[in-house]
Amino acid sequence: MKDIILKAENISKQYRLGLVGTGTLIHDLNRWWHTIRGKEDPYLKIGEANDRTVKGESDYVWALQDINFEIAKGEVVGIIGKNGAGKSTLLKILSRVTSPTTGSVKFGGRVASLLEVGTGFNGEMTGRENIFLNGAILGMTKKEIASKLDEIIEFSGCERYIDTPVKRYSSGMYVRLAFAVAAFLEPEILIVDEVLAVGDAEFQKKAIGKMQDISKGEGRTVLFVSHNMAAVKSLCTRGIVLEHGKVIFEGGIDEAISEYLNRGCKLNSGKSYNDEDAPASEIVKLLETESIDCKFKNRSDYFINEKVGIKIKFEILIETDDLALGINLYNSEDIHILSSHQKNEKINYTIGIYETIVWFPNNFLAEGYHFCGIAAMSYKGGFRVHFHDIHKFSFNIIDDYAENTTRRNDYKAKIPGVIRPILKWDNISFL
Template structure:
């Protein structure tokens, strides 16, 4: 049997645009008239979807629509999506900061939330006083808080300032203390928005480690929102992808991250220059082709592929080069190659037009998506042209290396193994 600790049923949230309050007197009277007759609020039948990039036709917008999911005890659930997709609104509803327009939340146990820097802290109180205040809000007794306070202060790294009013803390210090309070006072459900991004690298590592610890050994549940896909992937086992206020997918975290990156990607296999440039060295056209010389960025894991670069030199330029950088979905550079890797001597790119062909061997990159950063420059002196966020490739596993799905790292080298039976 599943041990469900949190359940969202038909959650929707509607907001009125442009005004504070419910709107006009006529709208209030209309709502009241429908209510006394036992009928539904008439304004719940109208409203635009939550697409921030378009101009709507209604004064009402659905920040969330028909959200349904369950969370098991001890699960770490990632909630991801573009800015404005409804992630923070959902967390506020789950934390009972705001109420849903329709639907219900059923939870078992205390919920602690880190939604915004300083949420729940009184700026006039000291750090120590705020620990007791937050603990009381979470339903802890003074004795329970006192037994944890040394651990909280030590984890936060704010011991020197613990008797100083929080209004004098930096945003990073405030988040450190708030996270320590939420994590060590043992709520059954910990809800964390993007606030950890305020902390430094050391604190983020500590915080992620603590969240892993409380979920695995403490059996507590974590709901985590972040745009840091590396953190989401390392921490979460399952995810929810939100788009325009609706659930687009609920799946294992790797599938969710892949779908999210596809939402954000307008990358293609080919790019052509569509405007003039004053540079002395620039690209006219770039495209990716497979082993059959077809222009495509869908590459099978067992085939070679080629990056074709059309370069235009208005003048002869000494000590210049062209480089191609492969960047994975987490923003990490996997490898870089350049004209310096070519056997020919390119100390001077002479005036004229060129086609550069970069051959990438099969079975090097793991399956996944990669964006290309292609630049021509004089090292550390001058950048002539650069192409970013325009060309991508997707290495697809077509069953050739099916058992590589859980392989970590960046590459798939051709190792040589021997298997010797000794008896």
């Protein structure tokens, strides 16, 4: 049986838009009148889901709605979702920074949180004093904190400034020290929001390694929020996906990442643009993009031994002889795995609409979802990007042929960086 250390039950959080506090005086009086009569808050029955992309009709919005989950001791759980999904609100409730409108959270140990740069630190106090302050807040004795002091200072890399008021620290130094304090003062539950993105790559790697040690070696629980899917996958064992304030998926981290990325791109195998949303410059405008098979048919799913084409339709607005198209491909973990630019001879573009296709050979891409972006560039007089349309359409590679597994180039889709294979670009045709 799992040793449950954190349990969230029916958590919801409601906000009133445009005002500070709970709303108008009449609303507060109405709430009070219902409370003393033992009735439900009347404003719990109104409000809309937290979808920032649409114009709502209510002054109330549910940042979170009916959130339920359990986390066992020693688990590392990634909470992922788009901006505005409710991740930070959930972590603030779990950290007891704010209270839920409805529901409750049960804890089985001390909680340390790293939510925003500067949270929990007193700017007038030195780094050393803030270490003792945070330890005291966690319920530790001065002797316990002192025993960890040298480790905290060494890990943070802020030894030279440890007796300087933290208001003089850079944001990176702030995060380094705050993370070291949260990690080394031995909370049973460590909650980390996206603030690690402020730190440099070296520190992010160091911090993730420490969180792995905390969970695997010391049996403590970690809740981690990040938009870096590679970091989430390397650290977490389970994932919770939020969308519009609701849990839409809870399960293994690989499945959670796929659910998040697939919903984020809506698995469009193509996209057409209108004049308002078309990526463009004064020279070139993107009109349509789609994935196609060898019969030039648009599809979402391809077997691993099939060719996949990316068709690009664009409009030249001003005559030019300095233009190159390119594609950027991302795998299901949002890692940039491939770039390819046109290698055609110089083309003198006249005003009009054009079309080209870049082909991926069979047995080239690994199994899974791939997300494609289109770019247009010029090189004369300095490098210039006319547009870079990221993650706008996607396609799925299916490995259904066992005999092909030894021949495919899986390793190409696992390299966390940019490779530039020689792909076949069809000649550009004037439409």
